[in-house]
Amino acid sequence: MTAAAPARISVVIPALNEAQNLPQVLSRIPSEVGEVVLVDGRSVDDTVAVARALRPDVRVIVQDGCGKGNALACGFAAATGEIIVMLDADGSTDPAEIPAFVAALLAGYDVAKGTRFAPGGHSADITRVRRAGNRMLNGLVNRLFGTRHTDLCYGYIALWRRSLEQLSVSCDGFEVETLMTIRMALAGLAVVEVPSVEHARLFGESKLRVTRDGLRVLRTILSEKRRERAAQRTGLLAPAADAVRAGSPAASADAIAG
Ligand SMILES: Nc1nc2c(ncn2[C@@H]2O[C@H](COP(=O)(O)OP(=O)(O)O)[C@@H](O)[C@H]2O)c(=O)[nH]1
Ligand SMILES: [Mg+2]
Numbered sequence: 001m002t003a004a005a006p007a008r009i010s011v012v013i014p015a016l017n018e019a020q021n022l023p024q025v026l027s028r029i030p031s032e033v034g035e036v037v038l039v040d041g042r043s044v045d046d047t048v049a050v051a052r053a054l055r056p057d058v059r060v061i062v063q064d065g066c067g068k069g070n071a072l073a074c075g076f077a078a079a080t081g082e083i084i085v086m087l088d089a090d091g092s093t094d095p096a097e098i099p100a101f102v103a104a105l106l107a108g109y110d111v112a113k114g115t116r117f118a119p120g121g122h123s124a125d126i127t128r129v130r131r132a133g134n135r136m137l138n139g140l141v142n143r144l145f146g147t148r149h150t151d152l153c154y155g156y157i158a159l160w161r162r163s164l165e166q167l168s169v170s171c172d173g174f175e176v177e178t179l180m181t182i183r184m185a186l187a188g189l190a191v192v193e194v195p196s197v198e199h200a201r202l203f204g205e206s207k208l209r210v211t212r213d214g215l216r217v218l219r220t221i222l223s224e225k226r227r228e229r230a231a232q233r234t235g236l237l238a239p240a241a242d243a244v245r246a247g248s249p250a251a252s253a254d255a256i257a258g
Contacts (some may be wrong), residue, residue, distance in 0.1 A: 008034045009102060010081030014063075014071035015089035016041035019050045020203035025087070026054045028095040032102070037079050038089070039063050039071040047089075068155075068207070069176030073169045085158040091202035092125050093156045101158035101194050110163040110189035113149070113181070114156030120195030121151070133214045137221065141178070144225050145185045149193070153177050153217065156196050163189050174213040175220040182224040186231075 011033050015022070029036060037059045038051045051058045061078050063071040072086060083105055087093050093114070104112035116123040126134070130153075138152035155177050167183040169176065184191050 006032070007083045007102075007106070008081040009083045009085060009098070010035040010037060010079035011085045011087050011095070011098070012037045012039065012072060012075035012079055013087050013089050014039045014041065014068050014075065015043065015047050015051070016071075016207060017043045017045045017047060017204065018089035019043070019046040021090045021201070022047065022050045023054060024091045024202055025089055025095060026051065026058075029055075029087075030095065030098055033085075033095075033098065035059065035079060035081050037061065037075045039075040039078075041066070041071055065172060067172035067174070069169070069171040069173050069179070072176055073171075076164055076169060079161075082161050083158060084161055084164055086155055088155055090204065090206075092198050092200070094197065094199060097156070097194075097196055098158070101156070104192045104194055105158060105160060107192075108190070109192040111157065111159040111184050111191040112194045113151075113184075113191055114154050114196035115149075115151035115193040116154055116196060116198050117150045118193055118195050121197065123198040124200045125198045127210075129210055130208075133210065137178070137214070137217050140218075140221055141182060144221065145182055145228075147181075147185050149181060151193070152181055154196070154198070156194075156198075159189075163187075171220065173216050174208050175216040178217045178220050179224065182221065186224070186228055 009032060011029060015038055036055055040048050040060055040062050042062060048060050051060060059078065061074055063074045076084060083102060085098055085101060087095060101112040115121050134153045138149055141147060141152055142149060157180065166187040167180050169180060171179050
């Protein structure tokens with residue numbers, strides 16, 4: 001990539017009944033984003049019509065299965081950009097932060113992973129129970145895979161297409177960020193955490209169910225560990241890399257300027 005040909009950025013937005021929230025989200029997407037892929041979960045409200053009215057160039061696809069993970073996998077397959085950014089449709093993840101994530105990628109990282117729990121990050125959305133569960137599961141991943149993440153289950157992630165292809169994202173539900181995070185480590189990708197401020201969902205309710213989805217995350221962690229062990233026996237997968245480094249948008253921007 002050269003200065004004359006900036007990386008094309010695709011945003012992938014899974015959306016299930018988010019018509020009321022989309023105006024706030026779509027209007028804040030920065031102009032350097034070249035493609036918006038909205039993955040509809042067969043919404044029964046006006047999600048698709050609102051998206052098309054607000055952004056006539058939006059690419060709407062309907063997911064072929066169920067859940068946020070399946071929606072993202074469908075969106076990844078459809079997106080054409082060199083850089084892919086995952087964004088929620090409920091107003092929690094602020095599109096205005098996209099340049100900070102992209103800056104980290106342009107500075108040389110394979111993945112820019114948002115964190116609400118490093119200095120500069122914050123969440124006005126997460127409940128006390130979810131925070132505790134996330135911390136516990138995050139600790140388990142760090143112990144089992146030798147990583148140093150501070151926020152396992154946050155869906156604000158940007159990465160290069162070539163890195164995404166190494167992850168083979170194939171899961172249904174809210175375990176998707178966990179699956180991606182572990183596979184980033186197993187693939188030895190260079191991951192930097194980007195502090196991010198998560199806003200409260202604007203309208204409607206979260207589709208996440210704490211016990212059901214917490215258990216899905218736990219099962220994903222354990223099955224990925226089994227996969228890693230099996231791969232180590234056969235020599236088909238590199239050992240987990242300690243690839244996560246603390247970073248900040250400011251630091252990433254400095255690296256680009258340099
Ligand atoms: N297409 C699609 N999107 C979904 C599904 N479940 C959740 N989402 C979207 O994923 C994003 C995060 O979901 P949300 O319910 O806010 O979960 P939370 O942020 O973890 O509380 C939102 O944009 C949802 O509309 C689904 O089954 N299909
Ligand atoms: Mg949400």
